[in-house]
Amino acid sequence: MRDKELKKRLRALREPAPSTELGSRLERGIPDTLRQPESTGRPWRVWTMPKLAAVAAGTLATTITLWLVTGFILGLFGPPVVANVLAPVAAATDRIQAVHVVLRMLTREGEDFSYVNLGGEPERVEAWIEWPQGPGEPGRARMDKTDRIYNFDGTGTVFYHPKRNEAFQGRGRGIDHDLFWPAAWVRYLRSIPTGEVEVVEHYENGGKGSLVLRQKGAPVDGLDPSFLGDFDREIEVEWNTDTHLLTGLRRWVYHKGQRVLFSELESIDYLESVDDEIFRLDLPGDVRWGGVKDAPIEVLALGPREVAIRFFEAAKSGDRETLELYCGSPSMVDWLLEEAHRPTELLFLGEPFRGGNYPGVYVPCRVRFGKEGRVKEYNLALRNDNHQRRWVYDGGI
Amino acid sequence: MGLSERNLVRRLRKGDRDACRELIRLHHHGVYGYLRRLGAQPSRAEDLTQETYAKAWRRIETLRDAASLRSWLLTIARNEFFQRLRVQRPDAEGCEDLPEIEDPDPGVESEMIDSERDRELRRAVGRLEPALQEAVALHYFQDLSYRETGSVLGIPAGTVKSRIHRALGELRALLEQTEADHERQRAEEAAARPS
Numbered sequence: 066m067r068d069k070e071l072k073k074r075l076r077a078l079r080e081p082a083p084s085t086e087l088g089s090r091l092e093r094g095i096p097d098t099l100r101q102p103e104s105t106g107r108p109w110r111v112w113t114m115p116k117l118a119a120v121a122a123g124t125l126a127t128t129i130t131l132w133l134v135t136g137f138i139l140g141l142f143g144p145p146v147v148a149n150v151l152a153p154v155a156a157a158t159d160r161i162q163a164v165h166v167v168l169r170m171l172t173r174e175g176e177d178f179s180y181v182n183l184g185g186e187p188e189r190v191e192a193w194i195e196w197p198q199g200p201g202e203p204g205r206a207r208m209d210k211t212d213r214i215y216n217f218d219g220t221g222t223v224f225y226h227p228k229r230n231e232a233f234q235g236r237g238r239g240i241d242h243d244l245f246w247p248a249a250w251v252r253y254l255r256s257i258p259t260g261e262v263e264v265v266e267h268y269e270n271g272g273k274g275s276l277v278l279r280q281k282g283a284p285v286d287g288l289d290p291s292f293l294g295d296f297d298r299e300i301e302v303e304w305n306t307d308t309h310l311l312t313g314l315r316r317w318v319y320h321k322g323q324r325v326l327f328s329e330l331e332s333i334d335y336l337e338s339v340d341d342e343i344f345r346l347d348l349p350g351d352v353r354w355g356g357v358k359d360a361p362i363e364v365l366a367l368g369p370r371e372v373a374i375r376f377f378e379a380a381k382s383g384d385r386e387t388l389e390l391y392c393g394s395p396s397m398v399d400w401l402l403e404e405a406h407r408p409t410e411l412l413f414l415g416e417p418f419r420g421g422n423y424p425g426v427y428v429p430c431r432v433r434f435g436k437e438g439r440v441k442e443y444n445l446a447l448r449n450d451n452h453q454r455r456w457v458y459d460g461g462i
Numbered sequence: 463m464g465l466s467e468r469n470l471v472r473r474l475r476k477g478d479r480d481a482c483r484e485l486i487r488l489h490h491h492g493v494y495g496y497l498r499r500l501g502a503q504p505s506r507a508e509d510l511t512q513e514t515y516a517k518a519w520r521r522i523e524t525l526r527d528a529a530s531l532r533s534w535l536l537t538i539a540r541n542e543f544f545q546r547l548r549v550q551r552p553d554a555e556g557c558e559d560l561p562e563i564e565d566p567d568p569g570v571e572s573e574m575i576d577s578e579r580d581r582e583l584r585r586a587v588g589r590l591e592p593a594l595q596e597a598v599a600l601h602y603f604q605d606l607s608y609r610e611t612g613s614v615l616g617i618p619a620g621t622v623k624s625r626i627h628r629a630l631g632e633l634r635a636l637l638e639q640t641e642a643d644h645e646r647q648r649a650e651e652a653a654a655r656p657s
Contacts, residue, residue, distance in 0.1 A: 068630055071637075074583055075602040080495025087508050091490055091515050095482045365505050419516075454509045 090368055097416075146264050148255040150276055151302070155255055157309035158248040163195040163336040166245055170328040174212035174228075179244075179293045181318055181327055189331075192245035193339045205344050206242045217242075218344040225346060229396040231353045247311045247333065254278065254302065265299065273312075274304045282318075292423065293327060296320065310335060353395045357451040360390050365455045369417040369447045372456040373428045376445075377411045392458040393451075401462070405435045412440065417447070424450055425459055471525055486515065489532055492604055493539045499599045500543050514539040533610035536600065540614060586636040594629040597622055 173182040197204040222235040243249035266277040296318035303313030379387035415429035425448025473481035497507040608619040
């Protein structure tokens with residue numbers, strides 16, 4: 066066969082087509098305002114060449130001066146400060162095999178480890194992690210927080226909520242072990258681009274090293290900051306200058322001008338391995354298993370708004386089976402079906418939007434609840450990082 | 463970029479929502495098809511198409527450097543696909559290869575109503591090594607130039623050209639082999655038929 070014919074045949078092959086709704090789903094995802102990269106100010110034609118040259122020269126001179134001044138102040142002309150200072154700490158902590166850490170964190174029940182519970186009391190969080198010992202090895206991890214236990218025994222994950230006597234099972238690791246892995250903390254700090262972090266203090270004496278950094282939070286588009294990444298924050302790292310192992314970590318968030326301690330490393334033990342017993346979870350015989358159920362095909366294509374509507378409709382009509390399709394927590398379903406909390410009317414449903422570091426979307430809604438007809442406004446949190454990639458309720462009520 | 467594409471880029475960069483709709487209309491089939499070709503199942507490919515456009519809206523400013531709108535979108539789609547692959551397979555760090563699929567995607571075939579000849583060609587493309595397969599998919603199925611294909615794959619246009627050249631050679635050999643097998647089968651059937 067000649068090349069020409071083969072090329073013609075290849076060009077004529079059709080690729081598979083998506084569902085007919087995909088186009089409209091994509092259109093619904095167009096944000097109200099797109100980030101505009103360029104100023105749309107005065108058109109170029111009114112600029113004469115001499116004027117352009119003068120402005121360009123002026124701008125260049127100002128930029129160079131500012132760059133030099135800022136650079137010398139921040140020490141930007143050597144290798145990046147944070148990466149440099151923490152290089153031996155990163156190397157030492159990277160050699161660790163297992164760790165047991167205890168932290169005190171400003172988190173709260175029902176939220177994940179990065180939620181900042183402003184005004185609350187610090188909670189104890191304990192973690193044991195065994196890092197993978199070689200390629201293909203999964204490692205093991207367990208984290209205990211007041212209201213939940215996360216356990217990955219090397220084969221599967223279990224989240225257990227003792228108060229609700231509810232458990233969720235998964236095949237993979239479930240959560241990122243980096244959250245409690247000292248080498249990952251150091252790696253992260255070293256990876257922050259120089260322009261996004263400010264070195265507040267650095268010293269090494271008496272066998273101890275310390276580095277204090279300031280970092281900007283991600284914009285949350287009108288929402289109150291809730292997760293660590295949403296806040297402007299300050300991080301203090303301490304290490305032993307002989308072993309170079311990390312010995313301390315404190316993180317503060319800035320809220321309304323106040324510096325609030327978010328988390329503090331209470332203790333850290335570097336280990337060879339973790340006792341098998343730690344990763345053995347004995348759950349009560351009557352534990353209720355939750356999770357995202359397999360849904361029929363027509364449910365998979367639903368966008369967040371449609372899911373929110375069906376979620377409220379099912380709760381309103383007391384349809385437990387449908388409600389369980391959109392809400393993986395049996396205890397949440399029970400709560401929603403109680404007369405006092407049951408939605409009676411969906412008054413408003415806005416456009417889904419993303420905010421901060423939350424991996425899902427928020428759907429603004431106004432709902433009438435219970436016998437007294439109380440009206441409340443929520444940002445219903447929905448996420449689709451489940452095995453079916455479909456939207457399900459994650460919180461907000 | 464052609465004149466109409468430049469105009470669309472200009473409108474996109476100004477935040478024109480109609481231009482966004484046009485970008486979806488023009489290219490979402492291509493993005494979806496490419497993701498299917500990379501090995502994503504239908505629902506995953508649709509999700510990734512959504513993610514691709516969501517990221518595109520946030521990255522309008524990177525459009526300036528793109529070889530074309532289509533290659534820009536396909537680059538984002540490719541990154542999203544491999545990123546997801548890495549997230550799913552945390553132990554397979556640095557895995558940059560396409561998923562190993564003998565017949566690249568039986569699902570792709572089942573969705574199409576092809577002639578026998580097209581099916582054979584599609585099957586033959588699926589037997590190419592992943593790097594060649596992807597070059598063929600971008601250059602022929604997505605109609606990208608060598609330069610645009612290179613910008614999606616992050617390789618020089620010359621490398622694309624040589625991959626395409628190799629792919630065509632291997633495809634020709636595979637198709638000739640299939641044809642020879644058919645011939646032999648026909649001959650055996652004719653010999654077995656009572657005269």
